[in-house]
Amino acid sequence: MTALAALKDVFTRNLRQSGIYIAFVAIIGLFAVLTDGLLLSPDNLTNVVLQYSYILILATGMVIVIIAGHIDLSVGSVVALTGATSAIVVIQNGGPWWAGVLAALAVGLLVGAWQGFWVAFVGIPAFIVTLAGMLLFRGLTLQVLDNISLSPFPAAYQKIAGGFLNGFFGGNGYDVFTLVVFALGAVAYGVSQFRTRQGRLRYKQSVESFPLFILRLVLVAAVVMAFAWQLANSRGLPIVLIILGVLIMTYTVVTTKTVFGRHVYAIGGNLSAAQLSGVKVKKVNFWIFVNMGLLSAIAGIVYSSRSNGAQPAAGNMFELDAIAACFIGGASTTGGVGRVTGAMVGGLIMAVMSNGMSLMGVDQSVQQIVKGLVLLLAVAFDIFNKRRAGAAR
Template sequence: MEAISKLFKSNVRQYGMIIALIAIMILFTVLTGGLLVKPINITNLILQNSYILVLAIGMVLVIITGHIDLSVGSIAAFVGAISAVMMVDWGLPAWIAVIASLVVGGLIGAWQGFWIAYVKIPAFIVTLAGMLLFRGLTMIVLEGQSISPFPGGFTQISAGFVPDLANTATNMIAILAGIAFTVLYVLNELRGRREQLKYNFEVTSSTLFVLKLVLVAVILNLFTFMLASYAGIPNILVLLLVLILAYSFVMNKTIMGRHIYALGGNEKAAGLSGVKTKKVTFWVFVNMGVLAAVSGLIFAARLNAATPRAGTNFELDAIAACFIGGASAAGGIGTVFGAIIGGLVMGVLNNGMSLIGLGIDWQQGIKGLVLLLAVAFDIYNKNKRSA
């Protein structure tokens, strides 16, 4: 028990939110009579929250640098509108429209990044202006009307599933994916533990290590079995997994990732250490623009339409996901995995409260309270460490 307590205290930010997510899922599973964990609802949870999770990946990088981006919802709506005009009105192939939309998102990020990094206008002001500007441009592009339908191939981004090996009741691709990821996870953890022991780092006991491996393996295979019981692996889950792995690698294993953390921790010290702070800030916002474009395309594909009200409050959900997932409002702290966990906490809360018939007024209030408690928890831990 002492070892477990020590393990939890040393990783309280990460494990605390995972435990909270599991507790929330158990609570709503009981309240909904098991509806929350039905295979069809698990798949819907992924589809409903995919665009927020994509935004959260980019937003956590922005928050780590000590900034904020209020414009991502409007950018997502604007890019969705641009893609609709290109595909529906102009008849361009979907792949050309997608590439052009991503370029537009990158240019918007570069525009905002220039004002923030080089002109030194606070990110709050620049992105607030961007929120208003691109919401207005969305209205102009769509002329106040929705544009639909998109080509069938494009909508498969959000509505499609990875084809199965055979026409069976249980999707074998999902089952095999669960086994494969379990093997890769176990091998990676064993390699990491060997490296720690090689350099005489402190590691958890063998019992706790094996328990952790077994628990993760069970959860992972249970999740893929649920997907297999419905329609298999959604295409959007594959995209999310690629983004999570890629950005986790960048933040944990590359110079760029270390520079982002250094910038958020102490900008002056980072600059004196050779970090090109303006350049790092600029590219973080370019990246945010591209991921906002990806989110807009996903949302448009899910709706099969571009609408003037698309993207409303996306920025608030993405920011909340990052803070709930352990990012610090002061910058310098946060992880991609934590942002995903925070997004899932918000998603499960939304879904569970809807399933039990809770009104939107109560839903908004409860989500606001959860966000406040998460930030208070962050400040409490920070004060406790500095005491």
């Protein structure tokens, strides 16, 4: 296969996944021009990471829910409830910061188990269960906080979302440690991709030509190191980015390399076939929602840390941003399709659009209109691809 033919195969084999990366680069380029380069400035890129990290954490769990053919409308309320729990433990009762974190995680797990029970074992559709949960957990948040805000958190808790790791290796105006961490990440990605390529070759699967493969790795490494350079020239490596990176790597492995991940795709792709194949559907569905509760708690901790307090209205509309990130990133409305990395790109597209329009001074109402249209077009594209695939058969 020639390099040109391989390149064409890469883009046509999965137009949706290829298209989302092209769209991401195009959107970054557009807003970089419209903001006179301010979008890509070191301080602004750092702020984008800090401001939208909790949405990306939610999207990591939400994409698994959507792949299985469900939806979760309660995550914004769970973010508020877990943040409120942490505030009660740390601010109101004077507990250590880590006790607040553990309490929030415990509440998130309980919430996930509660909703997983109704979905998996009672058989109520997830849409209804989580819609009820959205109301229930928002009401509990109001009761826990007694309808008032609590602040501030101690400095150690604030560092979860606002802290940085820097200065370990020195640097002249930039942080060498940040560059080293990202360089190691780029190398690890290259090794992982090489092993994946070798595995496909062993099973006689089609892969791109070796020169094209190397070119792709070089481009990815260049983008990663350019991003690292900007962070290194600002405040260094955000702690929340480390948390997010660990979650992305963990859930990428879970969804692509484990039995649980294969069962999630099987349930979303064809429920009847999954049941006939021996997949324990109830058990898998239960743990999907337990996992979503856990990740909602992590997002709640990060959000309360960044906002330095807990508010009754915290997390409002977060569920819609997380769902939009998944669909824009390639998840299918009918289940069985989606990737963690795709959801991350979808979330970053929303983040770049919001940040870019804010830098341009675009009114908030117009921003909502634009994001709504982008979501609509993403879903329409998904439907168009399905119809075209069906016609091809």
